[in-house]
Amino acid sequence: MESRSIRLAVIPGDGIGTEVVTEGLKVLEAVGPKFDITHYDLGADRYARTGEVLPDSVLAELRGFDAILLGAVGDPRKVPPGLLERDLLLRVRFEFDHYVNLRPVKLLPGVKTPLADTPAENVDIVVVREGTESLYAGTGGTMRKGTPYEVATQESINTAYGVERVVRYAFAKAQARPRKKLTLVHKTNVLTFAGDLWQRTFDRVAEEYPEVTTDYVHIDAATIFFVNQPERFDVIVTDNLFGDIITDLGAAVAGGIGLAASGNINPERTTPSMFEPVHGSAPDIAGQSKADPTATILSVAMLLDHVGLGEQAAHVEQAVAADLVERLGGAGDRTTRQIGDDIAARVAGGA
Amino acid sequence: MESRSIRLAVIPGDGIGTEVVTEGLKVLEAVGPKFDITHYDLGADRYARTGEVLPDSVLAELRGFDAILLGAVGDPRKVPPGLLERDLLLRVRFEFDHYVNLRPVKLLPGVKTPLADTPAENVDIVVVREGTESLYAGTGGTMRKGTPYEVATQESINTAYGVERVVRYAFAKAQARPRKKLTLVHKTNVLTFAGDLWQRTFDRVAEEYPEVTTDYVHIDAATIFFVNQPERFDVIVTDNLFGDIITDLGAAVAGGIGLAASGNINPERTTPSMFEPVHGSAPDIAGQSKADPTATILSVAMLLDHVGLGEQAAHVEQAVAADLVERLGGAGDRTTRQIGDDIAARVAGGA
Ligand SMILES: CC(C)[C@H](C(=O)O)[C@@H](O)C(=O)O
Ligand SMILES: CC(C)[C@H](C(=O)O)[C@@H](O)C(=O)O
Numbered sequence: 249m250e251s252r253s254i255r256l257a258v259i260p261g262d263g264i265g266t267e268v269v270t271e272g273l274k275v276l277e278a279v280g281p282k283f284d285i286t287h288y289d290l291g292a293d294r295y296a297r298t299g300e301v302l303p304d305s306v307l308a309e310l311r312g313f314d315a316i317l318l319g320a321v322g323d324p325r326k327v328p329p330g331l332l333e334r335d336l337l338l339r340v341r342f343e344f345d346h347y348v349n350l351r352p353v354k355l356l357p358g359v360k361t362p363l364a365d366t367p368a369e370n371v372d373i374v375v376v377r378e379g380t381e382s383l384y385a386g387t388g389g390t391m392r393k394g395t396p397y398e399v400a401t402q403e404s405i406n407t408a409y410g411v412e413r414v415v416r417y418a419f420a421k422a423q424a425r426p427r428k429k430l431t432l433v434h435k436t437n438v439l440t441f442a443g444d445l446w447q448r449t450f451d452r453v454a455e456e457y458p459e460v461t462t463d464y465v466h467i468d469a470a471t472i473f474f475v476n477q478p479e480r481f482d483v484i485v486t487d488n489l490f491g492d493i494i495t496d497l498g499a500a501v502a503g504g505i506g507l508a509a510s511g512n513i514n515p516e517r518t519t520p521s522m523f524e525p526v527h528g529s530a531p532d533i534a535g536q537s538k539a540d541p542t543a544t545i546l547s548v549a550m551l552l553d554h555v556g557l558g559e560q561a562a563h564v565e566q567a568v569a570a571d572l573v574e575r576l577g578g579a580g581d582r583t584t585r586q587i588g589d590d591i592a593a594r595v596a597g598g599a
Numbered sequence: 600m601e602s603r604s605i606r607l608a609v610i611p612g613d614g615i616g617t618e619v620v621t622e623g624l625k626v627l628e629a630v631g632p633k634f635d636i637t638h639y640d641l642g643a644d645r646y647a648r649t650g651e652v653l654p655d656s657v658l659a660e661l662r663g664f665d666a667i668l669l670g671a672v673g674d675p676r677k678v679p680p681g682l683l684e685r686d687l688l689l690r691v692r693f694e695f696d697h698y699v700n701l702r703p704v705k706l707l708p709g710v711k712t713p714l715a716d717t718p719a720e721n722v723d724i725v726v727v728r729e730g731t732e733s734l735y736a737g738t739g740g741t742m743r744k745g746t747p748y749e750v751a752t753q754e755s756i757n758t759a760y761g762v763e764r765v766v767r768y769a770f771a772k773a774q775a776r777p778r779k780k781l782t783l784v785h786k787t788n789v790l791t792f793a794g795d796l797w798q799r800t801f802d803r804v805a806e807e808y809p810e811v812t813t814d815y816v817h818i819d820a821a822t823i824f825f826v827n828q829p830e831r832f833d834v835i836v837t838d839n840l841f842g843d844i845i846t847d848l849g850a851a852v853a854g855g856i857g858l859a860a861s862g863n864i865n866p867e868r869t870t871p872s873m874f875e876p877v878h879g880s881a882p883d884i885a886g887q888s889k890a891d892p893t894a895t896i897l898s899v900a901m902l903l904d905h906v907g908l909g910e911q912a913a914h915v916e917q918a919v920a921a922d923l924v925e926r927l928g929g930a931g932d933r934t935t936r937q938i939g940d941d942i943a944a945r946v947a948g949g950a
Binding site for chain 2: 329330333334338361362363364365366383384386388389390392394395396397398399400401402403404405406407408409412435436437438439440441442443444445448467468469471472474475476489492493494495496497499500501504505
């Protein structure tokens with residue numbers, strides 16, 4: 249029986265991005281099913297060489313893939329701050345309508361958390377971050393720039409269409425988990441217009457999910473619960489900006505940014521979804537084989553799950569979990585490559 | 600020698616607000632100098648009884664005081680969500696131009712932090728949160744409300760005038776501290792218009808403070824550093840919304856919301872500044888004498904400092920510090936009143 253191979257676009261990017269992606273692909277190869285892989289050279293280096301960030305022709309090509317794996321982009325010596333974020337990362341999210349930004353916050357056994365007295369099982373959260381709206385719309389402007397009378401505005405744009413689809417996704421996610429709890433995180437007492445839309449939509453969709461327990465927490469209070477009472481959360485649905493903030497905090501709580509995976513997902517699969525570690529390109533440690541590729545490898549697991557290879561995704565997750573427990577046993581300081589080798593070997597060995 | 604007594608308006612508010620304010624005033628009395636105190640009945644109860652939140656006549660009266668002490672307002676059974684926040688708390692901040700929202704994040708010896716391996720001296724941060732601009736402007740709107748085509752917007756309004764004055768305040772604060780370090784926290788890579796104004800203003804004012812070391816951290820990364828590396832920060836200056844979020848996280852890190860004090864300050868003293876604990880009215884534990892009045896007592900210390908009684912402020916802080924060390928020694932579960940009595944006794948006793 250021959251199965252169609254999966255078409256994967258890979259954007260290693262800059263700095264440690266290229267290093268961790270190498271290990272991610274190593275693990276992907278160990279998984280078994282064949283992937284048809286095309287590399288794309290995008291990021292600070294490409295920009296410095298050619299002035300190009302994401303040519304329309306490349307965007308059009310990317311559209312033809314089943315999924316995208318991205319390492320990390322950025323290098324302050326080569327590209328103005330914010331440019332790659334907006335014209336590459338956010339552009340892909342918007343053009344491919346990645347309205348679900350899925351970020352698990354799970355403390356795996358053996359992993360050290362900065363929190364005292366927090367058993368691993370207390371931190372098992374899935375954050376469903378909206379990916380295409382609110383302040384990320386990028387609208388706003390500046391008048392009287394550079395004068396004492398300058399005014400700079402940013403607009404948060406929220407639509408019923410945009411909010412409802414991500415809220416629905418989150419309810420379905422919560423329904424499928426054992427605890428079946430969904431918390432809306434927002435700042436409804438200050439962002440009254442957007443907050444009201446979110447709250448009304450959340451309450452309305454909730455009626456269709458009578459088994460899901462619902463809760464509301466302001467973003468400021470949510471940061472407190474993340475460190476004091478993470479067990480309060482199961483699935484969280486939130487706005488683009490609040491999701492950005494809370495998932496970085498979540499990454500720290502769950503053992504650090506070296507372990508945090510994410511998926512920029514179009515659930516209808518009308519476009520390729522993009523998977524990437526939450527961390528950046530870390531130019532300061534680039535090329536030293538110091539980066540932990542685990543976040544990328546866990547992003548590969550999310551990718552496998554998304555393209556219908558749930559069993560293989562579970563294998564990768566198990567291999568990572570086993571590797572993390574071993575670290576506790578004193579596996580010591582391994583290089584980026586050694587960690588990738590070890591996890592790939594476990595995957596190949598069926599562990 | 601007779602000194603003019605200080606005119607203080609007190610708004611106990613709702614829930615535990617009234618309990619903690621009683622203890623705050625007890626400590627104030629123990630301090631020595633006479634205060635001329637007027638109580639104002641504002642909050643959920645007043646609203647439920649009269650439909651009034653903050654009558655213009657009361658606002659006009661408040662303007663005549665030297666300072667305001669607020670407990671906490673709100674009760675979801677009596678008032679719609681967000682109403683008191685906007686029409687009382689935020690209205691006072693805006694009407695009295697409280698452009699500095701000062702929030703110390705200091706882990707005192709003896710206090711338990713949720714962070715493992717974090718010595719108290721590593722957490723000694725002052726957050727200078729802008730108090731009158733950005734998304735708190737409250738502008739925005741809703742169209743096609745309740746339809747599948749609804750659009751809800753929020754506007755973040757930032758002015759050179761508003762940003763520069765709070766940045767200047769923060770530089771002066773940093774200059775006066777031993778480490779002399781100031782970090783701008785924002786999200787300049789996404790909020791490009793507002794971020795650019797903040798960054799340019801910050802860089803320009805920095806030139807006048809050559810001794811102050813400056814740094815920039817994105818709000819998402821800042822939440823990571825708050826739990827992994829709090830010693831990275833000395834003074835932080837940030838936008839209204841980011842300041843709201845990071846100071847709640849800071850409160851958690853520094854031992855919990857029961858200890859977090861704040862001042863809504865007009866540095867030019869053209870209006871009374873308002874001091875309040877960061878916590879809310881906690882209707883769930885109201886009337887049970889379970890609330891920790893320490894945050895309010897520390898807010899009283901900030902108030903004393905603001906009205907020129909720096910020595911007395913230091914006494915109160917020392918008394919709180921001594922009380923906190925004693926808790927570690929097993930002072931056990933005291934009531935709200937007992938904690939207030941103990942701290943007041945220390946203040947009166949000159950400790
Ligand atoms: C790089 C930046 C634009 C991005 C974001 O803010 O979404 C990043 O912080 C993330 O969380 O993926
Ligand atoms: C009550 C609310 C409006 C307020 C804010 O968001 O500023 C509170 O969270 C605070 O931090 O003082």
